[in-house]
Amino acid sequence: MQRARNVHRVTVPPVTSQSSTRDSDRASALGRVSASSTELSLAGLSVSDLVAEYGSPLHVVDMADLDRNAAAALAPFRDAGRGADVYSSYKTNPIPGVLGRLHDAGIGAEAISAYEVWLALELGVPPERIIYNGPAKSQASLRQAAELGVELVNANSLGDLRQMIAAADSVGSVMRVGIRISLPHMWGGQFGLPSTSSDVAVSTRLAVDSPHVDLIGLHFHSGFGLRDDAAVTMHMQAVLAFCDELRLDTGFHPEVIDLGGSLTVPTVISESRPSPLSRLANRVRRRPEPAPLSSGDIITIAQASRLAWELVTTHFNSHDLPAPRLVLEPGRSLTGDTQLMFTTALDIEDSGSGDEAIRTVILDAGVELAEPMRGGGHATLNTTRPDARPRRHRLVGPRADAADVLVSEIELPTVERGDILAVLDTGAYFVPFSTASTFPRPAVLGLEDGVVSTLRRREDLTRFTEFDPS
Amino acid sequence: MQRARNVHRVTVPPVTSQSSTRDSDRASALGRVSASSTELSLAGLSVSDLVAEYGSPLHVVDMADLDRNAAAALAPFRDAGRGADVYSSYKTNPIPGVLGRLHDAGIGAEAISAYEVWLALELGVPPERIIYNGPAKSQASLRQAAELGVELVNANSLGDLRQMIAAADSVGSVMRVGIRISLPHMWGGQFGLPSTSSDVAVSTRLAVDSPHVDLIGLHFHSGFGLRDDAAVTMHMQAVLAFCDELRLDTGFHPEVIDLGGSLTVPTVISESRPSPLSRLANRVRRRPEPAPLSSGDIITIAQASRLAWELVTTHFNSHDLPAPRLVLEPGRSLTGDTQLMFTTALDIEDSGSGDEAIRTVILDAGVELAEPMRGGGHATLNTTRPDARPRRHRLVGPRADAADVLVSEIELPTVERGDILAVLDTGAYFVPFSTASTFPRPAVLGLEDGVVSTLRRREDLTRFTEFDPS
Numbered sequence A, B: 001m002q003r004a005r006n007v008h009r010v011t012v013p014p015v016t017s018q019s020s021t022r023d024s025d026r027a028s029a030l031g032r033v034s035a036s037s038t039e040l041s042l043a044g045l046s047v048s049d050l051v052a053e054y055g056s057p058l059h060v061v062d063m064a065d066l067d068r069n070a071a072a073a074l075a076p077f078r079d080a081g082r083g084a085d086v087y088s089s090y091k092t093n094p095i096p097g098v099l100g101r102l103h104d105a106g107i108g109a110e111a112i113s114a115y116e117v118w119l120a121l122e123l124g125v126p127p128e129r130i131i132y133n134g135p136a137k138s139q140a141s142l143r144q145a146a147e148l149g150v151e152l153v154n155a156n157s158l159g160d161l162r163q164m165i166a167a168a169d170s171v172g173s174v175m176r177v178g179i180r181i182s183l184p185h186m187w188g189g190q191f192g193l194p195s196t197s198s199d200v201a202v203s204t205r206l207a208v209d210s211p212h213v214d215l216i217g218l219h220f221h222s223g224f225g226l227r228d229d230a231a232v233t234m235h236m237q238a239v240l241a242f243c244d245e246l247r248l249d250t251g252f253h254p255e256v257i258d259l260g261g262s263l264t265v266p267t268v269i270s271e272s273r274p275s276p277l278s279r280l281a282n283r284v285r286r287r288p289e290p291a292p293l294s295s296g297d298i299i300t301i302a303q304a305s306r307l308a309w310e311l312v313t314t315h316f317n318s319h320d321l322p323a324p325r326l327v328l329e330p331g332r333s334l335t336g337d338t339q340l341m342f343t344t345a346l347d348i349e350d351s352g353s354g355d356e357a358i359r360t361v362i363l364d365a366g367v368e369l370a371e372p373m374r375g376g377g378h379a380t381l382n383t384t385r386p387d388a389r390p391r392r393h394r395l396v397g398p399r400a401d402a403a404d405v406l407v408s409e410i411e412l413p414t415v416e417r418g419d420i421l422a423v424l425d426t427g428a429y430f431v432p433f434s435t436a437s438t439f440p441r442p443a444v445l446g447l448e449d450g451v452v453s454t455l456r457r458r459e460d461l462t463r464f465t466e467f468d469p470s
Helices: A020-030 A047-054 A063-079 A096-104 A114-122 A139-148 A158-171 A199-209 A229-250 A267-272 A276-280 A301-318 A332-338 A367-375 A461-467 B020-030 B047-054 B063-079 B096-104 B114-122 B139-148 B158-171 B199-209 B229-250 B267-272 B276-280 B301-318 B332-338 B367-375 B461-467
Strands: A058-062 A087-089 A108-111 A130-132 A152-155 A175-182 A213-219 A256-258 A325-327 A339-351 A358-363 A380-382 A390-396 A405-413 A420-424 A443-448 A451-456 B058-062 B087-089 B108-111 B130-132 B152-155 B175-182 B213-219 B256-258 B325-327 B339-351 B358-363 B380-382 B390-396 B405-413 B420-424 B443-448 B451-456
Touching: A047 A058, A047 A339, A047 A420, A047 A443, A047 A451, A058 A063, A058 A451, A063 A096, A063 A301, A063 A332, A063 A443, A087 A096, A087 A332, A096 A108, A096 A114, A096 A332, A096 A443, A096 A451, A108 A114, A114 A130, A114 A139, A114 B461, A130 A139, A139 A158, A139 A175, A152 A158, A152 A213, A152 A256, A158 A175, A158 A199, A158 A213, A158 B339, A175 A199, A199 A213, A199 A229, A213 A229, A229 A301, A301 A325, A332 A339, A339 A367, A339 B158, A367 A405, A380 A405, A461 B114, B047 B058, B047 B339, B047 B420, B047 B443, B047 B451, B058 B063, B058 B451, B063 B096, B063 B301, B063 B332, B063 B443, B087 B096, B087 B332, B096 B108, B096 B114, B096 B332, B096 B443, B096 B451, B108 B114, B114 B130, B114 B139, B130 B139, B139 B158, B139 B175, B152 B158, B152 B213, B152 B256, B158 B175, B158 B199, B158 B213, B175 B199, B199 B213, B199 B229, B213 B229, B229 B301, B301 B325, B332 B339, B339 B367, B367 B405, B380 B405
Parallel strands: A058 A443, A087 A108, A108 A130, A130 A152, A152 A175, A175 A213, A213 A256, A256 A325, A358 A390, B058 B443, B087 B108, B108 B130, B130 B152, B152 B175, B175 B213, B213 B256, B256 B325, B358 B390
Antiparallel strands: A058 A339, A339 A358, A339 A420, A380 A420, A390 A405, A443 A451, B058 B339, B339 B358, B339 B420, B380 B420, B390 B405, B443 B451
């Protein structure tokens, strides 16, 4: 399959300021109350021109930022001479143009459904660079994984392991498998075998004894963000202690320790630290709350993987055992800060007075497109009127629905009807969590060296044919 | 456009029980631990056969129930000789086959986006049977509404009204408009003009004086469910008092009072009262909590609209004024109980002991498909094993994500791997709120007289082409 990003390349002429005539025309078309002579630009491109050409709302991906994040994630492993052991969580950002770029940069694919396995293969990812996880693996997809020789399939439960063995048996292949373990400090519930369960030893022996699978790994996804050195160290010590116990109990020593994604998913930090895309906006004056944490507290993806790697190596060297390969499955930390979303103010309504005064802005993007904004922490800019007087705003979506509130309170340069806002750090869970039932899906653009390409077309009204089986 | 439901009609032979041989085969294919010799059926159709043919998860719409609900909603108006003044909220259930059936039964279209207006026209709804609402009407769609002569366009704000006037002016048509009012007991925020705002009189005079619009209506959507006689009466008294005040202030008397949808959206009741679809399951033994409220407390759609109609007529007759037409825009109450969803248990995990024992069931439908289940109250059946011993279950989805929990605790006949559950009353907000990013979208079937038709095909992996602009 040809990469989407190469198919429909459009050059938008760089514009550094709007002439007042031009701006006045635009203001009239959008029904703005007043016009300003300046606006923010994105890598030299006029935001209003981008929106005029590609529609609003609009997603924009900074392709170079994907390279930068991939390099940071891979560096510790490359330094250690262990090759690339980082796999991108497809569910976090399923845009093929994004995934393809990450794969080009040496990142593998972490899939949790038959569809995601199919997508990885379609994107040209070799089977040995695909990890298949999750509690919902279909029999057909497990047979395919066994036949193709997927790098690693992690069993979510004893029952899941039995399904995997049956699938491998049915196609006469040997599947490379891991077992997902839930330690007490990690997500429990439906995720993995509780470390205290007798199923752990049962599963280990079943896998070791089965001629249909090759047990190579153990999977430990914290689920809770590991934000600093201490948290990573604590997590790794628990993982390593568990490996020792399991070895004493069953004799099994893993070739691979898969740490899942939480090692590098410090959500709030990801959302509040200065974003590379925010630097592209040439006149950013300040960022709204929450303020970035002290950078000294934040562990980067590179620091975290390096620390984990050192702890693993030291530990097993002291036991005269080969250190397992480390596998990471980051999502948010790979893509979160590589994307922004433009959205237009359709209407404004003022209420309250004095300290209670607040301006409600009805945007053309609501929870249908920007559900993760409800979690807070996404810096937002008024690109049209960056110099306007700051005031309190409430940001709501276009649905006739009281639940369609994105931000209850945020300080922004005063927003007028027709202004274009930029929401930063939208690269994780914005596109995949979109419902887009009432409004067609917006375009997704890739941006590189001042040139935009179309990663997803803006949906037109024929989306309706989804329902027509003719 | 040909109606989807007529295109691909498939007859599934009625089956009232499974032979033990057949069931044993199926049990093996699904990896079930044990088999039972009976299962629930749907209008004589085997649930397991339906799922085998159309896939799981699976939505099924009872077409006759749509007729029944439409007739109940229309009856009071037909009795009063006023014609049909009920419009279906498209955002609640956007399935064209569902909407087409409601339109055939005399229901109009209530749209809140350009896409929904387009969809209504595509379904053959005459413009004079379309109402256009919401805070996000595009200029292009407003011009179209003016040109076509849409029945009613409700202004959400003074700014919105100005846009509507500008659109009508630009195409040289006169738009039939209403003004949305927010009374103190109703949703506020971005919805309509606060009744206490000076913008109400300003907007009324602006619309009355404009040659481009014909002000015919006032719109009052409570937002909060009106569940009984007292709530409807209180709501209507406030509406009528406002109409009197506005008339004294501006001289304007509405031809139309649009009550929106809340009159007939008693959510919890809708979800917990006995569902017609549950009666189709031929061996329903009991319904889980929450128990249905006493039916004496619940006001039906027919009772509510009749009561509102009587209050309006009596009030304005006493003022020697013509009674306005009443318009209803129900959503949930028209479609909520006409649909069910089948979902399959992919895996089970037991935890706790004694009173704390609970079985976690990993389903192939999670929040991606069934987000409204998190609100609770959806009766759920084990169709495969209806006679099994009841026990506590936790229902979770297939995503590798701790937030993918549908029901924290529910008593069901013990669920085993491969069992098919039926979730009832899924006709409102299940399909439109679906994200389906990790798993392709399931089929939607129409069911009538024991015959199924395809309202939406099961999505295959080529959904991926959504991203490929070639």
